Amino acid sequence: MSDTAVLSRKADFPGLVTADGEPWHYLDTAASAQKPQAVVDAMSRALGVDYATVHRGVYGRSAQMTLGYESARRRVAQFIGAKSENEVVFVRGATEAINLVAASWGMVNIGEGDRIVLSTLEHHSNIVPWQMVAERTGAQIDVCPLTEDGQIDLGALEAILTPRTKLVSLAHVSNVLGSVLDARAAADLAHSVGAKLMLDGCQAAPRMTLDMAAIDCDFYAFSGHKIYGPTGIGVLWAREEILDGMPPWQGGGAMIDRVTFEKTTYAPPPQRFEAGTPMITEAIALHAAIEYIDDMGVDQAYDHERQLARTLREALSAHNSIRLFGPEESAGIVSFAMEGVHPHDLGTILDEEHVAIRAGHHCAQPLMDHLGVPATARASFGLYSDESDIAALLRGIERTQRIFG
Known part of the structure; x- marks a missing residue:
């Protein structure tokens, strides 16, 4: 699926803008997906x-x-x-x-x-x-x-x-x-x-x-x-x-x-x-x-989300202070932890940048115990996601690193 095809779908989701009309980079689809206008209308x-x-x-x-x-x-x-x-x-x-x-x-x-x-x-x-x-x-x-x-x-x-x-x-x-x-x-x-x-x-x-x-x-x-x-x-x-x-x-x-x-x-x-x-x-x-x-094509959207996850994992792996969890090939979900930064603090700073991620134990505390962390930050993609969302996330992470550096 091309980026253009997905970008054309962003306009279908009224929730993907802030109150002042700025793009809202929603990376919490695994928790709950945004709704297209067709669903709102129905x-x-x-x-x-x-x-x-x-x-x-x-x-x-x-x-x-x-x-x-x-x-x-x-x-x-x-x-x-x-x-x-x-x-x-x-x-x-x-x-x-x-x-x-x-x-x-x-x-x-x-x-x-x-x-x-x-x-x-x-x-x-x-x-x-x-x-x-x-x-x-x-x-x-x-x-x-x-x-x-x-x-x-x-x-x-x-x-x-x-x-x-x-x-x-x-x-x-x-x-x-x-x-x-x-x-x-x-x-x-x-x-x-x-x-x-x-x-x-x-x-x-x-x-x-x-x-x-x-x-x-x-x-x-x-x-x-x-x-x-x-x-x-x-x-x-x-x-x-x-x-x-x-x-x-x-x-x-x-x-x-x-x-x-x-x-x-x-x-x-x-x-x-x-x-x-x-x-x-x-x-x-x-x-x-x-x-x-x-109509969008579930398999096409899946391929698109997996590619975004690969792109994000590759970008995050370049940061020595970031630990990635899970397989290299994931279904559009990327969990990570930043050294010296609690996921809740990262989530708060990202929110100031109009980026929404999930921070916490994700209702999976036994898994957190297995991973040896109290919580992780999680970015999860949807069929409306694109590389602009990844770029905004990475900018927010860099700002967080400067603050906690």
């Missing part, structure tokens, strides 16, 4: 002239909104290569998706003495729910180590797995290191001992073409706001036969078949897991976001 229409509730109303606008809401589910299924839209559950975000699987599938299928495998680089959202399951069931958590360059070590994973392993839950792409998991290889290993594989796809969904059949995992989760859509909505994908066997997680309206005081019967998936009034406007805006990134 949500505005859904909240305004098109608004009505879904699934219950017999009046025309409600019927139209229901069609729009379920059309979004079908679009998500197409986007991730699902066999059926019945495999797509709308949730508030990837955190809720993982908690849903842990509380529903996990509490039924994981018992005392069973094993749950995570990796060193996981986000807290893919650690804490499984710790809760382990505490309640008597299961044990095994931690898969990383290779020297920050990849999940699949050789070590193979050695850890046992017939007592019931679940392997891993990040498809690390939110700190940008390292990419060989998801199909992980699935094959998990299935070789009869375990299920769950993937945290938050960083993968906006960056690469997904195909659930090709990956062959059992659960997949991602958040709408990281793929240029709104907050408050995410996706849990699971095999239809697995969802069919999972009990409800929350009770209320919409997830029932019939309710009496003696007994309640439940709706089939995915409605079984969508209690209450759903994320109507968010789903419609998510649909618009998927249309936008598909």
Whole structure:
């Protein structure tokens, strides 16, 4: 993809300017992506002239909104290569998706003495729910180590797995290191001992073409706001036969078949897991976001972001005071630390230069312990990023070095 093609897209994102009209160099896409105007417009229409509730109303606008809401589910299924839209559950975000699987599938299928495998680089959202399951069931958590360059070590994973392993839950792409998991290889290993594989796809969904059949995992989760859509909505994908066997997680309206005081019967998936009034406007805006990134070309954007990461890593490696983390080839995410400068101080100075990065432990404290640092600075690219953002970051780093020199 040429720089010109990406530059032409910057104008689509109203958030990429400061209050005084200056360029804002947003390098925090891994935390949350900026929204194109098409998504803003779709949500505005859904909240305004098109608004009505879904699934219950017999009046025309409600019927139209229901069609729009379920059309979004079908679009998500197409986007991730699902066999059926019945495999797509709308949730508030990837955190809720993982908690849903842990509380529903996990509490039924994981018992005392069973094993749950995570990796060193996981986000807290893919650690804490499984710790809760382990505490309640008597299961044990095994931690898969990383290779020297920050990849999940699949050789070590193979050695850890046992017939007592019931679940392997891993990040498809690390939110700190940008390292990419060989998801199909992980699935094959998990299935070789009869375990299920769950993937945290938050960083993968906006960056690469997904195909659930090709990956062959059992659960997949991602958040709408990281793929240029709104907050408050995410996706849990699971095999239809697995969802069919999972009990409800929350009770209320919409997830029932019939309710009496003696007994309640439940709706089939995915409605079984969508209690209450759903994320109507968010789903419609998510649909618009998927249309936008598909038009841009997910694979093209991914190649572009990886090239920007290479360019930044090369520039940062010229500074003796900067330590880089993760593999040379990352999915548009670069984490680093400056000698003698706390990442929060760097982030504050960069903010004065209209550059936004993430500074902290990135909800990955076990990984920080592994790296031997309390926090890192992280620059992460999106499909709207270009070399002007890197140049602004480097200017800010040079200013920081002069201040702390």
